[in-house]
Amino acid sequence: MTEIRLSNTRTRKKDVFTPIDAQNVxxxxxxxxxxxxxxxxxxxxxxxxxxxxRLLRHVYGAEHVTYxxxxxxxxxKINAAAVARKQAGAPGTLEELVQQRSDETIGWFLKDMGALxxxxxxxxxxxxxxxxxxxxxxxxxxxxxxxxxxxxxVLFAVESYKDYGKLSGRSIDDMIAGARVExxxxxxxxxxxxxWKPSTDELPGWDSPWGRGRPGWHIECSAMSxxxxxxxxxxxxxxxxxxxxxxxxxxxxxxCVHPESKFANYWLHNEMLQVEGKKMSKSLGNFFTVRDxxxxxxxGEVIRFVFLQTHYGKPMDWTDEKAKxxxxxxxxxxxxxxxxxxxxxxxxxxxxxxxxxxxxxxxIAVMHRQAKDGAGAALxxxxxxxxxxxxxxxxxxxxxxxxxxxxxxxxxxxxRSNAMATKDFSEVDRLKAALVEAGFEVRISKKGVEVLASGxxxxxxxxxxxE
RNA sequence: GGCGAGUUGGCGGAGUGGUUACGCAGCGGAUUGCAAAUCCGUGUACAGGAGUUCGAUUCUCCUACUCGCCUCCA
Numbered sequence: 276m277t278e279i280r281l282s283n284t285r286t287r288k289k290d291v292f293t294p295i296d297a298q299n300v301x302x303x304x305x306x307x308x309x310x311x312x313x314x315x316x317x318x319x320x321x322x323x324x325x326x327x328x329r330l331l332r333h334v335y336g337a338e339h340v341t342y343x344x345x346x347x348x349x350x351x352k353i354n355a356a357a358v359a360r361k362q363a364g365a366p367g368t369l370e371e372l373v374q375q376r377s378d379e380t381i382g383w384f385l386k387d388m389g390a391l392x393x394x395x396x397x398x399x400x401x402x403x404x405x406x407x408x409x410x411x412x413x414x415x416x417x418x419x420x421x422x423x424x425x426x427x428x429v430l431f432a433v434e435s436y437k438d439y440g441k442l443s444g445r446s447i448d449d450m451i452a453g454a455r456v457e458x459x460x461x462x463x464x465x466x467x468x469x470x471w472k473p474s475t476d477e478l479p480g481w482d483s484p485w486g487r488g489r490p491g492w493h494i495e496c497s498a499m500s501x502x503x504x505x506x507x508x509x510x511x512x513x514x515x516x517x518x519x520x521x522x523x524x525x526x527x528x529x530x531c532v533h534p535e536s537k538f539a540n541y542w543l544h545n546e547m548l549q550v551e552g553k554k555m556s557k558s559l560g561n562f563f564t565v566r567d568x569x570x571x572x573x574x575g576e577v578i579r580f581v582f583l584q585t586h587y588g589k590p591m592d593w594t595d596e597k598a599k600x601x602x603x604x605x606x607x608x609x610x611x612x613x614x615x616x617x618x619x620x621x622x623x624x625x626x627x628x629x630x631x632x633x634x635x636x637x638x639i640a641v642m643h644r645q646a647k648d649g650a651g652a653a654l655x656x657x658x659x660x661x662x663x664x665x666x667x668x669x670x671x672x673x674x675x676x677x678x679x680x681x682x683x684x685x686x687x688x689x690x691r692s693n694a695m696a697t698k699d700f701s702e703v704d705r706l707k708a709a710l711v712e713a714g715f716e717v718r719i720s721k722k723g724v725e726v727l728a729s730g731x732x733x734x735x736x737x738x739x740x741x742e
Numbered sequence: 743g744g745c746g747a748g749u750u751g752g753c754g755g756a757g758u759g760g761u762u763a764c765g766c767a768g769c770g771g772a773u774u775g776c777a778a779a780u781c782c783g784u785g786u787a788c789a790g791g792a793g794u795u796c797g798a799u800u801c802u803c804c805u806a807c808u809c810g811c812c813u814c815c816a
Contacts, residue, residue, distance in 0.1 A: 284746095287746095304816095305816075306816090308814080308815090308816095313816090314815090314816090316816055318816085319816065323816095347814090350814075351814080352814095443745065444744095444745055444746070445744070445745055445746095445812075446744085446745095449745080449812095450744070450745090468814095492814040493814080514815085514816030515746080515747080515810075515811075515816085516811060517811095517815090517816070518746085518811070519811065519812065520812080520814085521814075546747070546748090546809090546810075547809085547810060547811090547815095547816075548816080549809080554810080555815095556815095584754075584755070584765095585754090586756090588747080588748095589747080590747075590748070590808095590809060590810075592754095594754095596754085596766095597754070600753095600754075600765080600766060604765075604766085628756090634756075634757095636755060636756060637755095637756055639755090639756090640755085640756055640763070640764050640765080641764095643765060644763095644764075647764090694775075698775075703775090704776075704777090707776095711778090716778070716779080717779095718777095718778055718779050718780090719774080719776095719777080719778075719779095720773090720779080721773095721774090725778095725779085727779095
């Protein structure tokens, strides 16, 4: 069996992965808050853990892996969007409008991530479907002396959990010293965090022993992972910005309710994404969504390829340059594997690279070697394994384009054979240049003439050529 | 201030205690009506300093720089 090694934030080492139960390998990844379109940064963990999911399925068998990724649909930004709609005169109650907003955002998310070649998890629980479980857990924390009620809020008492801060390597005292946030007066310790908070009448809320309210952010992951994966499971993942406080708080909640459990054995965190060397932010004007890129004609798998070029534990820089190179490489490889059956299983070297802490960049190096060696079947199996569909052209050429392309190719061929006799190549060169201008690649060899789509096709220029 | 990640040839980016990864670009050649594509050849880099070692880019320590988190942003 392939030995998988993973960088474990908990131990700060690369650990050999040993599942609790090889018949049921369990992974929980923190999913998005569904208030708006996913930006490019949101896509990184999705792709990273998609690769891990595929690896686990390959090694343990698809039916022996359970992958859970939640949707956070309790959030002030969702509420704000719903309120705005309500004020604009949209029909329905506010709760319905909240639900609507979440529904549509979830639909976008799945579609956009599907375009990146990400398989959907086995379970994609929504926080709103687990409120009773969160209430129960919160109550249990109070009973066990780890939480207290204050002014309609329920707060987790960080001092009641001795390992608080262990995952992220922080001490409560240091954090208090460096705190930059104003502390609510009802907190016993400034680091105490909210398990439950009151809702106003206008906002979505649920009945609870502490009045009508809504859960704090962290409790949902504790409740849902327990419901779907049990007290202790194998892998917990997410972006490294979640390490503190989100994951720290999840651990505190879960371990205090289930003192015998370790919660998650392996913690994986992906590093952040940057754009052209800078943090993606609205103020810098370099903020964009996955959909923006797709709409600009950047194929989803090009985005996927660029992501996989950088190890998940390193900051990744998104640049147009990389996207261009990725597209060229994918196009080349797809040409190489066209019509070739994939090898029955991915090559051992490829698997070894991925199993070594998801060394996707190393895997790409293996694929370059396969391409160079003309190992089409192996390359195709590699592409399949990493979630690239070789049967789909990088840039789908519409039939309308391909018909005209055929016509132009014939014309070019005729012109060329004439020119070979007359030695006057001016007509050939003119058509060739025009085709290149319109976004095609022209190859003329002894065997004949080939015209291929090579990038952004300018259909208006194509139309002009056909007249 | 606290915690953490990183720094490899023009660019991207693996890997290794001692034998030039690889890709792109570039350069030379083959091929071509010219190109493109393809093929062949071509690259001694590992932030700085100290230490361990027969030997370090690879291990340890220090310094510099970059970046992230500490704000319900993945």
